[in-house]
Amino acid sequence: MNKYAKKMLELSNDITKYELSPTQLVxxxxxxxxxxxxxxxxxxxxxxKEIENLGIDPKTAKTEDILLLARxxxxxxxxxxxxxxxxxxARILCRNTTEGGKVFRSSGTGGKGPVLxxxxxxxxxxxxxxxxGYMRYITGIDLKGALVLSMIPKEATEFMAIGGFGIKGYEYxxxxxxxxxxxxxxxxxKEVPVIWHRLRPVERKIGQFLxxxxxxxxxxxxxxxxxxxxxxxxxxxxxxxxxxxxxGGGAKGNPAFKTSNLRKLMKGRIxxxxxxxxxxxxxxxxxxxxxxxxxxxxxxLIPPPTMVYTILDMDTDMPMELVEGAxxxxxxxxxxxxxxxEVIRTGDQMKLVKVEGIPWTDFGLKxxxxxTTQGEQIFGCG
Amino acid sequence: xxxxxxxxxxxxxxxxxxxxxxxTQKKRQALSQIxxxxxxxxxxxxxxxxxxxxxxxxxxxxxxxxxxxxxSKEMVKxxxxxxxxxxxxESLLNHFNQLPGGPKSIDRNIWVNKGExxxxxxxxxIFVVGAGNSFAPHLLTTLIxxxxxxxxxxxxxxxxxxxxxxxxxxxxxxxSEYSSTARIMSEAFEVVYTGHDSPAFDYLLKEAEIxxxxxxxxxxxxxxxxxxxxxxxxxxxxSFVINGPMVGMAVIQEGSDNLxxxxxxxxxxxxxxxxxxxxxxxxxxxxxxxxxxxxFAQLVGETLEIFxxxxxxxxxxxxxxxxxxxxxxxxxxxxAKVIMPKDxxxxxxxIASEKNPNLDVAVEAIGKTPHGTYLFNAHARPxxxxxxxxxxxDEALNAVRxxxxxxxxKDVMRVQSLxxxxxxxxxxxxxxxxxxxxxxxxxxxxxxxxLLEPMDGINLAIEFTRTHYSRRSSKxxxxxxxxxxxxxxVQFS
Numbered sequence: 001m002n003k004y005a006k007k008m009l010e011l012s013n014d015i016t017k018y019e020l021s022p023t024q025l026v027x028x029x030x031x032x033x034x035x036x037x038x039x040x041x042x043x044x045x046x047x048x049k050e051i052e053n054l055g056i057d058p059k060t061a062k063t064e065d066i067l068l069l070a071r072x073x074x075x076x077x078x079x080x081x082x083x084x085x086x087x088x089x090a091r092i093l094c095r096n097t098t099e100g101g102k103v104f105r106s107s108g109t110g111g112k113g114p115v116l117x118x119x120x121x122x123x124x125x126x127x128x129x130x131x132x133g134y135m136r137y138i139t140g141i142d143l144k145g146a147l148v149l150s151m152i153p154k155e156a157t158e159f160m161a162i163g164g165f166g167i168k169g170y171e172y173x174x175x176x177x178x179x180x181x182x183x184x185x186x187x188x189x190k191e192v193p194v195i196w197h198r199l200r201p202v203e204r205k206i207g208q209f210l211x212x213x214x215x216x217x218x219x220x221x222x223x224x225x226x227x228x229x230x231x232x233x234x235x236x237x238x239x240x241x242x243x244x245x246x247x248g249g250g251a252k253g254n255p256a257f258k259t260s261n262l263r264k265l266m267k268g269r270i271x272x273x274x275x276x277x278x279x280x281x282x283x284x285x286x287x288x289x290x291x292x293x294x295x296x297x298x299x300x301l302i303p304p305p306t307m308v309y310t311i312l313d314m315d316t317d318m319p320m321e322l323v324e325g326a327x328x329x330x331x332x333x334x335x336x337x338x339x340x341x342e343v344i345r346t347g348d349q350m351k352l353v354k355v356e357g358i359p360w361t362d363f364g365l366k367x368x369x370x371x372t373t374q375g376e377q378i379f380g381c382g
Numbered sequence: 383x384x385x386x387x388x389x390x391x392x393x394x395x396x397x398x399x400x401x402x403x404x405x406t407q408k409k410r411q412a413l414s415q416i417x418x419x420x421x422x423x424x425x426x427x428x429x430x431x432x433x434x435x436x437x438x439x440x441x442x443x444x445x446x447x448x449x450x451x452x453x454s455k456e457m458v459k460x461x462x463x464x465x466x467x468x469x470x471x472e473s474l475l476n477h478f479n480q481l482p483g484g485p486k487s488i489d490r491n492i493w494v495n496k497g498e499x500x501x502x503x504x505x506x507x508i509f510v511v512g513a514g515n516s517f518a519p520h521l522l523t524t525l526i527x528x529x530x531x532x533x534x535x536x537x538x539x540x541x542x543x544x545x546x547x548x549x550x551x552x553x554x555x556x557x558s559e560y561s562s563t564a565r566i567m568s569e570a571f572e573v574v575y576t577g578h579d580s581p582a583f584d585y586l587l588k589e590a591e592i593x594x595x596x597x598x599x600x601x602x603x604x605x606x607x608x609x610x611x612x613x614x615x616x617x618x619x620x621s622f623v624i625n626g627p628m629v630g631m632a633v634i635q636e637g638s639d640n641l642x643x644x645x646x647x648x649x650x651x652x653x654x655x656x657x658x659x660x661x662x663x664x665x666x667x668x669x670x671x672x673x674x675x676x677x678f679a680q681l682v683g684e685t686l687e688i689f690x691x692x693x694x695x696x697x698x699x700x701x702x703x704x705x706x707x708x709x710x711x712x713x714x715x716x717x718a719k720v721i722m723p724k725d726x727x728x729x730x731x732x733i734a735s736e737k738n739p740n741l742d743v744a745v746e747a748i749g750k751t752p753h754g755t756y757l758f759n760a761h762a763r764p765x766x767x768x769x770x771x772x773x774x775x776d777e778a779l780n781a782v783r784x785x786x787x788x789x790x791x792k793d794v795m796r797v798q799s800l801x802x803x804x805x806x807x808x809x810x811x812x813x814x815x816x817x818x819x820x821x822x823x824x825x826x827x828x829x830x831x832x833l834l835e836p837m838d839g840i841n842l843a844i845e846f847t848r849t850h851y852s853r854r855s856s857k858x859x860x861x862x863x864x865x866x867x868x869x870x871x872v873q874f875s
Contacts, residue, residue, distance in 0.1 A: 049717070050715040050716070053714065053715055053716065053717040054715060068711070068714075068715070069715065070711070071712075071747065072708050072747065072749075074747070074748060074749040074757075075746075075747040075748075075749065077749055088746070088747065112749070112750075112751070112752055113749075113750075312707075314700065314703065314704070315703065315726075315728075316725060316726035316727065317707035317710070317711070317726055318726055329704070345708065347704075371700055371701075371704055
């Protein structure tokens with residue numbers, strides 16, 4: 001494992017980062033950015049050239065300089081090809097990690113080609129700890145002995161970030177996984193290429209979860225999945241003494257799948273200690289090694305302390321002053337990915353909102369909408 | 383209260399199309415009874431109507447087209463000012479000079495040489511399918527079609543439908559001495575609007591009696607249409623006149639002219655119709671020193687900033703704005719110099735690149751639609767030009783020759799217009815005539831056409847007619863053909 005990856009792995013395990021004050025965070029992030037610039041410049045010639053072209057000196061760089069390297073996730077879309085089975089990411093891949101690894105892909109429900117991201121064995125290890133380590137911090141719930149009902153099929157752990165980091169993360173921290181969904185082998189993948197459209201529930205497994213006496217029971221699903229479950233009028237689910245519901249994937253444009261609606265539908269039906277279970281909405285990106293969860297029943301996403309981010313003015317593309325109410329395109333850098341500079345223009349319009357109870361920051365992000373990127377103009381004539 | 387055009391074009395039904403097609407022969411016959419000269423007189427009268435800025439239809443269309451197409455009123459006004467220019471009889475007649483037998487061969491047999499004659503007859507029904515930006519091409523097609531005694535069915539974009547219908551209506555407003563001729567002419571063309579998948583459109587492409595198919599637009603639409611036409615048997619297939627998709631390019635040589643003049647010209651060619659024309663330059667090659675190159679790029683930017691207010695472009699959508707910002711950032715990372723408005727708005731961008739273009743990387747980064755079209759293709763970019771500094775004219779012309787080898791331009795048929803400002807234009811033109819472009823023109827007038835200019839490598843009057851040839855006796859053959867071969871091989875009884 002290279003020195004940088006090793007350090008990032010240590011950082012993932014280091015829970016003191018959650019105790020940093022906003023002032024300490026500034027120094028902490030600056031150090032991470034300079035180290036990352038140095039590492040990536042040495043690991044990939046194109047990145048090195050780009051850093052030079054932008055006039056950045058890794059030794060004296062400012063924190064926000066790294067965000068100039070941001071790429072739109074659309075750049076990573078395409079059909080799998082080459083040794084690593086990726087598309088646009090190949091150009092900025094740093095090949096100084098261990099052989100092996102996996103390629104994660106986006107769900108493909110957006111109609112465009114999937115985002116394809118290579119994860120080295122190092123990145124997989126870091127990601128597992130990052131994602132669920134952070135979830136453990138936000139929820140305050142220990143995962144040892146917990147039982148997780150995953151409505152994402154086991155197959156997804158091989159090629160989707162939500163499985164490879166999320167489900168694997170729960171396992172890493174000692175939870176047991178029950179898969180409540182499976183891929184229907186009777187449907188031809190050639191006819192129905194999107195895996196989500198080929199799933200079927202495994203009632204025996206769901207029943208096993210419902211009947212379990214475990215103290216911590218976690219329901220892990222998508223917005224659409226939770227909505228589907230709640231359509232059953234007889235559904236009553238007990239998540240033990242300190243379980244919770246965690247959802248992700250967004251409403252996909254369907255108002256019924258909105259988190260606020262799901263919270264209403266859950267009332268009195270999914271319970272923890274006789275109360276409605278807490279709901280955590282999580283934003284996870286295929287291209288990210290980290291997640292942004294809300295606080296319990298919250299709507300504001302909390303960026304982890306390792307994440308450097310800004311909000312871009314949508315007219316001028318200039319970074320905005322990060323004050324309450326700032327709204328624009330969210331761009332972030334996550335130093336913990338050793339395979340490529342994870343600096344992403346997300347295409348998500350976010351608004352900066354005040355939050356409480358988070359030591360390292362006073363702000364979180366409220367998701368406003370996806371910025372349309374589908375505007376198609378074809379060659380005409382005249 | 384502001385008067386607006388009251389109607390939106392509704393879809394033409396299959397029954398309506400069938401009924402139109404049943405009468406085309408009658409209408410063509412009526413048209414062929416009118417001498418070419420008389421038709422030109424009517425067109426001249428129309429030209430007078432449309433040249434008046436106070437003409438009510440012209441005024442209404444400025445409001446309507448700006449609203450429908452999103453182009454600024456200034457731009458629509460400019461387009462409408464081309465209408466009377468196109469209605470110039472002298473200009474139109476030029477298209478007929480290349481016909482065997484000349485313009486008069488439209489009306490009758492023209493005897494040439496010793497006992498040989500030509501007559502140019504209409505091909506029949508012309509179906510014109512056109513996309514988007516400007517209705518001027520449809521107007522030219524219609525006029526040439528009428529003058530060659532064809533019947534024409536126009537299927538433009540919805541916004542252009544109304545403009546062309548207004549043009550058709552204007553025939554009814556001529557003085558009484560022209561009215562009967564004008565009526566026959568206006569009845570020989572129909573403006574229809576049909577959806578891409580409508581039975582009416584299918585009928586026109588697959589079954590109707592169509593003799594010439596004229597297309598203006600993009601590759602995807604063309605592919606889909608050709609697939610439909612191809613269900614016809616080989617002998618039932620119309621002849622094709624395909625225009626587009628094409629783009630423009632420019633070559634500038636340091637010292638050829640005042641730098642500001644060239645910059646102003648290039649910026650104007652870019653700003654015109656928001657760079658959406660087949661003649662709009664999408665890339666320029668600068669032959670000269672590094673220092674003057676950057677100065678020039680800066681000047682182009684400064685002029686585009688002026689046009690931002692004097693010739694405003696249509697309002698940009700959020701996807702275009704975001705894509706422009708992504709492109710700029712990608713280019714800056716690639717080491718290109720990116721010049722943009724001081725307020726960083728997406729309205730215009732000049733990219734100054736050394737030796738090789740950088741824009742392709744940005745276009746790839748922004749990606750494709752599910753249909754495989756580049757989202758940031760040449761016609762999706764808001765007034766954006768890359769200027770590449772090279773060392774020689776030959777290097778510059780190589781870039782022009784190879785443009786559509788590049789992936790982002792694979793949907794482009796070819797470079798239509800090459801704008802230039804060079805020291806030795808005669809030498810330059812000698813070279814450009816051999817690199818596959820249709821037109822080489824001074825910078826600043828890449829869109830303009832003179833009376834003599836053919837239509838992108840073709841002559842519409844020739845495309846819309848078939849020539850009938852006759853000769854009077856075999857003596858002609860003996861005297862005109864190669865006599866020796868005939869004497870040797872042919873036995874005359």
